[in-house]
Amino acid sequence: MGNSLQVRLLDLASWSLLKHQDLAIASLETLPTELFPQLFLDAFQLKCTETLRAMGQVWPFPTLPLGRLLHEILPCMKSLEAVMEGIDVLLAQEVHSRRCKLQVLDLGPIGDQFWYQWCGTPVRWSSKGKAPRPVESARKGHTSARLEVVIDLTVSIAPLPKLTAYMLNWVKERKDVHLCCRKITFLHNSFIDMCLNTVKLSCVQEVEANLYWKTSTLELFAPILDQTKNLQRLIILCTEVPRHIWPSMLKGESWFVTLLSTQLFQLHSLRELYLESATFLKGHLDQVLRCPRTPLETLSLTGCPLLEQDLTHLGQCPNLTQLKELSLRGTLLSRVRDHLRLLLENCASTLQDLDLGMCGLQDSHLEAILPALTLCSQLRILKLFGNRVSRAVLVQMLRHLAGLPHLTLEVYPAPQESYSAPKRLHQKTFDLLCARLRAVLRDLGKPRVILVSTEPCSLHGKALLYNFEPTMSSYPCCHYQTQKISFLN
Structure with a gap:
């Protein structure tokens, strides 16, 4: 109640000042700091x-x-230009106002935390409230500039x-900016080289x-990695290769692996590596x-697509002993049961999120890694959907x-007993099995949320996402039907 009253009083003070802009401008030198964000x-x-x-x-x-305001909440170029005109005046001044502490103008898609802290929340203008992506201080190593402008850049044909x-x-x-x-x-890919002449890559984190596999693309991308010495997160999404360039692609893969390995060795700050459909990893x-x-x-x-020797290396790699997040979704793991267990044991003290969805795992694989999973004391999220499991192993x-x-x-796959034929769900059996799983959770007596996912239906164009209170929603058939069998105290 007190916080709500305080927010309303701040709103009234702000709107009162804006009715008389001359008064608002004259009061800025003495205006309480906590009123600035809402007034702005x-x-x-x-x-x-x-x-x-x-x-x-x-x-x-x-x-x-300013990023979140301009990208999603208040996209107004007129207001931005007014702010930048004021900053121009600031940069031209020999002596700044005693109040002014501005060092960084952040135009990235973050900033909710700041506006929430000082204004309660920006939800009244936008229902989108994504948490900001954590990053290190933007001004690290660039304190000589009068102002630093932080921006995220998307390079495309548009x-x-x-x-x-x-x-x-x-x-x-x-x-001086x-x-x-x-x-x-x-x-x-055609615009990769534009970045080399537009921004200083040493700041890029x-x-x-999205790479299209041909040698010219790889040659363009190489200098980017060479200059991003402070890179923390690398995401490479590989576009499907047309058949007519397969021979040249195979020739380029070996060259790119050598290049990528050399560049990764230079990245002292790299913490996160995401590779999707990366055919060059094979072998x-x-x-x-x-x-x-x-x-x-x-x-x-x-x-x-990985070979058995690649997957064997996962359990032996010394760089994977401190993983917090591990995703092998869509990677066939049916032949590496012991090495997968070893990988989980090696990072058991740090692992928080694990995604082994659609990895071809069956009962024997899940039973083999279960002892290692019980050692993952920090585990928060476990995804095993899209694999094949029996009711007995799921209960186990x-x-x-x-x-934990x-x-x-x-998130588990629906027990195989739920199907009358491949990808043919028997609804009554599925509902009965979910009810029995809920009874197991009730017996265990620990609050937790379980999602059980079916395979996409082979007969219907849509799958259903529902829970026990049943609220029905339809989704494309590529989604999994999910039943929530939560037991909450």
Whole structure:
């Protein structure tokens, strides 16, 4: 009640000032700091350009996070231009206002935490409230610049968004402003080289690239990795290769593996590696994973065709002993039961999220890794959907994993007894088995949430997502039908 009253009083104070912009501007030097964020948001929404110009000169916080406002909540170029005009005045001043502490203008898609702290929440303007992606201090190593502008860049065949183009041009025309590109996303190979002439890659912490497999693409992408010395997260998504370029692709894969391994060896800050449909890994996984200089915290190999020797290496790799997240979704693991167990044992003290969905696992595999899973004391999320499991083994897993203190979400495949034929769900049997699983959870007496997923139906174009209170929603058949069998105290 007290917090709500405080928010309403701040709103009233802000709106009262904006009714008289001259009064608002005159009061900025003495205005309580806690009123600034709400006044700024209201001025931004109402396009009070004179107030915004003045606030840009006396912003009393080290960072002004504009990204979320402009991308999703209040996309208004007129208000942005007013703020930038005020910052221009600030940069031209020999002596700044005593109030002004502005060092970083953050135009990335984050900032909710700041606005929530000072304004309660921006939900009244947008229902989208995604948590910000954690990053290190943007000004690290660039304290000589009067101002640092942080922006995420997407490189594609389409023209740059108006906001991005405006800010890149604004920074280019000012000598005492440093551009920090925190994340680069490559959606089109032909424009990779544009980045080399646009931004300083030493600031980049995350690179996401959708690569089309031909040698010219790999040659363009190589200098990007060579210059991103502070890269923390690397995501490579490989586009399906047309048959007519298979021979040249096979020739380029070996060359790219050598190149990628060399570049990974130079990345001292790399913590997260995501590879999807990466055909170049086949037979070369050990060469790639032994190169990072520090242990990985996240490894995701999604839909990667690997040989048995590659999967064997997973259990022996010294760089995978401190994993927090591991995803092998869509990677066939049916021949590496013992090495998968060893991998889980090696990172048992740190592993938090594990995704082994659609990996070809059966009862014998799950029984083999179950002792290792019980050692994962930090495990929060476990996904095993898309595999083949019997009711007996599923019950066994529910019982053995009940002792994990942090496990909050488990996603299992529906027992094979639920099907009358391959991908032909017998609904009554499925419902009965789910009821029995819920009874097991009730007997265990520990609050937890379990999702049981069926295989996509072979007869119908849609699957159903529902729980026990039944609320029915339809989804494309590529989704799994999921029944929530939660037991909560």
